[in-house]
Amino acid sequence: MVEMVGGHMPLARNIAVVVTLLAGARLQAADPEVQVDFNRDIRPILSTHCFQCHGPDAGKRQGELRLDTRDGAMAPRKGHRTIVAGQPGDSELFRRITAESADDRMPPEEAKKPLTKSQVELISRWIKQGAKWKEHWAWITPSRPALPSPPDYLDFVRTPVDRFLLERHYAEGLIPSSPANRVTLVRRAFLDLLGLPPTPEQVDTFVNDARPGAWKRLVDRLLTSPHYGERMAIYWLDVVRYADSNGYHSDEARQIAPYRDYVIKSFNNNLRFDRFVTEQLAGDLLPKADATQKVASGFNMLLQTTSEGGAQAKEYLAKYSADRVRNTSSIFLGVTLGCAQCHDHKYDPFTMSDFYRFGSFFADIKERGVGNPPSYPVRVGAIDESLTAVETRIAGLQKALVTTTPELTAAQAKWETTAEAEARxxxxxxxxxxxxxxxxxxxxxxxxxxxxxxxxxxxxxxxxxxxxxxxxxxxxxxxxxxxxxxxxxxxxxxxxxxxxxxxxxxxxxxxxxxxxxxxxxxxxxxxxxxxxxxxxxxxxxxxxxxxxxxxxxxxxxxxxxxxxxxxxxxSAGPGAGGPEAARGQAQRRPEENDRRPLSPDCPGPEAGS
Structure with a gap:
């Protein structure tokens, strides 16, 4: 988003431009020179129409042919090759999907998944362009691309991201939109960052701010708003399936709002993403984990739980484990590992064993299978402040209670002798x-x-x-x-x-x-x-x-x-009869602690403050 001020075109003209540009985009997409992307264009076709018989499932694989791996698709086969890079006519795959005979054509008629003409054309173009194979996008290591240099409209560029946008626009035959006016800009900023429209006063403040950097100041101010974290947290909470109820049976309420607050604060504090991930997966296992990190590990409890009478605890513990595997793998790995819960994955490189091995990472979570109450008390707001004050006071009193003076030592010895004799x-x-x-x-x-x-x-x-x-x-x-x-x-x-x-x-x-x-x-x-x-x-x-x-x-x-x-x-315990200072607090006998709070010789609370 850039700071620009400008007018707008009449509605009819806008519609005409959009229609023209969309038509241009379709022409570009049909251009045989446009590069076909395997993951975007080809893998979905193979997955839908071919993997059922030529995929990772060895039990259902036909003709000993695999199309879900590069080695399987490119390997020579009995005098021919399934795919010959650059040569659709020499590729058995292309010959079979274009065969006139129903006996030779793939997919077979009984599969009821025929390819469309556009899909056949995409496969042909992909082979002509070299049949470049890509691993699943989740396994491709991200790399920083070089900044593109689009030939036109460089005055549109305000940030490096704009160069990538402009390059794609140019490839699609699009041109940048006219700059938005300030009323539109401030409204977009508020809705994007806070999820709420600006007030009339906030609009006027931005529109009338003639100083340089007005847009930057507006964005910075919105980023420091507590509502920014609330807005950003919405998307993350949807991804992790946050809910204030258990989901099963009568859908009882659950007390997990502190996790929601943790996510909000993480966005507001601009917490590094690696820490954000670590604290949620295992915050309670970090060295000297604080209350915030323990709350973050509540991510592991964001699943459906039951308290239904008659439910089998072991059955539901297994369900909870499987739920964690699906949730964690989809969120942090971007893969559908959950598909391997009951069988090997149909097109990703996961086995059923992988699914349950992954679940072992969460095996040390202590929980009930039926009726899973909150297990970590969280102090918030005024309650936390009050308890902190009380704990500070208690610490002072305890410090005073263990303070030793010569007068107290003598009084303690006298009291022990008298009390023991009276007891006997x-x-x-x-x-x-x-x-x-x-x-x-x-x-x-x-x-x-x-x-x-x-x-x-x-x-x-x-x-x-x-x-x-x-x-x-x-x-x-x-x-x-x-x-x-x-x-x-x-x-x-x-x-x-x-x-x-x-x-x-x-x-x-x-x-x-x-x-x-x-x-x-x-x-x-x-x-x-x-x-x-x-x-x-x-x-x-x-x-x-x-x-x-x-x-x-x-x-x-x-x-x-x-x-x-x-x-x-x-009275016959370790160190009995010896000076209190020599015994020390570690050897203090229970009767000493029983007496000290009542002793007039014991220092007052102020001594430990």
Whole structure:
């Protein structure tokens, strides 16, 4: 687009010029000197009329003839050649498509795909001009052409692109249009770059701007508008099949708008195309990927997903994978790899194996086959600003919390000593009492049956002829052998604590064990193993009630030990008793972190700000 000011011709004259130029264009196209392009003119004919029987599908190929490759089309064949460059009359291909006999003519009548006269003429001209073969356009390496030098209308040229336009116009017998007036120019610029017409005020501003460079300033201003990215994103979002719903079943809404915003910002920020591609294909895999790059990889989720009841997850995961292959190959490679999903490609060099190998690149995407919810939270606008402020505040508080001072170290040591002593004094354990064994028919019954001690505990009462007796030999933390086979033995003790607290109990068994607290089962395990201390742990919360913990089973060994409260368990941890500064934050014990927020000696939030 160039900055020019000029008038316009009457409508009738415009129509006459257009008709004349179009007629000229048709005459040029019929000129035998005009170069025939294989990809544009010949490959579509061969693909439509010949590849079905003479293409890449070996199972359907006739006469061992391939016309989808240069080697197959040009190779000698039994005394003749299919295509002889420069010689249509010596080319078997041309002889067969012009044969009078229905038995010799190709394509055969039963194919119902006869060639038109113009198609036959194109093939003849192509062979006369040397039968120049081209690979599929997607495989041709782009190269920078030399700038053409059209002989006329060079005053039309404002940019290098104009030279190419002018050369093509000249070849087609066209001349440049008259320069557009400023009202038309500003309207075109707005519609092209923003998708919206200018306001009357914006039109007047441009029309009345007599300074040099008015057009450049207008374009620059439009390119910096946020609406420019919105306009450009429309085309990309169409290509990648962006949608705010899932597509299948009831077409539920999906939360993927941040990807749309990423595309808009990429155009507004003039993001390099290689980065644009990389971030969409694998932004989440980049080193130290930021939130924007992770959002960009949402490209991989732009496909139809289902949440329909009864849908098979593995089936739909396979569909999603195939969809990604089709989408990615068509967008970034410009090829129809999707045609090879069920068979080898009919005319492009892709096999069915290639299709599924391509899909392996996306095999590490974690997703559900049915019901695929958003998996990455995105913070936008005011929410992001608010959360950022909160996170900054939290970071300051955490920094203050780990700050060490001599006063805090001394207070921490004093508190640990006092707290540990109080914890040990606040819990008391009665001696063990034991009753049993209660016989059972087998091991399963011994574990499952509710014997009398499970229903009540009265240390003075007999149950099935058995009485509770003091178990002085039971020492916490050591294994003990219990009498009998396929039977249950119960042990009982009272735990007294001045205030509600959690207690950790360490257990060991060689087969079956159950633990009751206040009439409720707190722990249960049925297993065959050798007994050892501390094989299992259970957390208890004592209340005002007395019911039996129990231990069931046949001839087996047991190790039962009651630990002190959770706090005391840590008092023997790494570095205990040493200076806090020597331990460092990595070795700080949990009870220290429990105390610091409540310590009057702990530095305030300002210390970490």
């Amino acid at each position: 004094q606040s819990v008391s354990l009665s001696p063990w009492s034991v009753i049993g064994p209660f016989p059972a028919a087998n091991f399963e019954e011994a574990h499952a049956k509710a014997f009398p001690p499970q229903k009540e505990v009265d240390l003075k009462k007999a149950y099935d002829g058995l009485k509770w007796v003091a178990a002085a030999k039971f020492v916490d933390g050591k294994p003990h052998t219990l009498a009998g086979q396929n039977c249950a033995t119960y042990l009982f003790r009272t735990i007294t604590t001045k205030q509600p607290r959690k207690l950790v109990v360490s257990l060991g068994s060689d087969d079956s064990i159950k633990l009751w607290l206040n009439g409720s089962v707190s722990f249960e395990k049925k297993i065959l193993r050798g007994v050892a201390p501390d094989q299992d742990k259970a957390t208890l919360e004592p209340r005002r009630r007395r019911e039996p913990p129990a231990d069931e089973g046949g001839q087996r060994r047991r190790g039962i030990r009651v630990l002190l409260p959770h706090l005391a368990e840590f």
